[in-house]
């Protein structure tokens with residue numbers, strides 16, 4: 001659908017996006033993940049034609065008349081601007097007409113989208129009176145008014161309270177079958193919940209990408225966590241020497257063993273505990289989540305240690 005090659009954007013001496021390559025397939029829901037300043041907004045602004053790349057190309061699989069991407073793309077910026085004195089319905093009509101629709105078509109589409117976004121009852125209320133979640137849903141309706149092939153949403157849920165966030169996430173799930181969605185977030189669980197494909201950016205570069213289930217497989221580690229009341233001498237070295245154990249970490253009285261064979265390591269730990277007459281106060285088998293993958297690929301180091 002869209003093929004991005006060696007795309008770069010510099011602002012004076014800041015390289016906001018540095019030579020990224022990416023293919024977006026039709027029908028996908030793609031999450032662009034990254035910490036603050038990763039280059040997500042800059043990438044979106046280049047894709048939607050709001051700013052020009054310093055170098056590189058963005059190829060669309062369709063010929064876009066007069067290079068006008070507005071018919072092809074619906075865009076919701078991170079901080080959308082609404083005319084607060086207008087009603088939701090009036091605003092959508094205006095946006096529809098501005099995007100070249102006839103008044104009748106804009107009316108029909110506005111009605112449909114107001115229903116879809118759960119705003120039908122509030123359609124004649126002024127936008128100033130809308131909650132944050134309602135405004136965001138109106139923003140999505142506005143971006144969908146002209147039935148774009150690609151919907152780009154910049155951090156659609158990050159400023160919302162839990163209720164608003166849930167509504168918008170549910171709305172995105174219902175829109176998945178209608179259009180290709182590309183959205184940014186720094187919340188991994190949101191990305192996992194609604195997207196099929198993840199792209200992780202950090203410092204202007206794409207540092208990882210793939211189908212959600214492939215990344216889960218790639219990064220999933222098997223961890224055994226256990227706790228004992230007393231720590232025998234050289235215990236960490238003893239644990240590190242157990243077969244299949246790749247890594248041992250200790251946090252207070254808990255030990256975390258990354259292993260390639262959970263059954264064998266579990267047996268070995270239990271034998272060790274019995275042999276050394278230790279009192280076991282915790283034992284569990286855990287799997288790492290994509291959260292750890294995210295932290296690993298962006299090279300995150302905690303500034304504040306919770307211990």
Ligand SMILES: Nc1ncnc2c1ncn2[C@@H]1O[C@H](COP(=O)(O)OP(=O)(O)OP(=O)(O)O)[C@@H](O)[C@H]1O
Pocket residue numbers: 011014015016034035036037038039040041042043078186
């Ligand atoms: N117009 C601009 N002029 C100068 N620097 C800019 C401009 N826009 C973005 N930048 C810089 O480019 C880098 C990437 O910014 P961008 O807004 O694309 O990141 P982001 O991933 O969207 O971050 P956030 O999650 O905070 O929105 C940052 O260092 C930012 O300060």
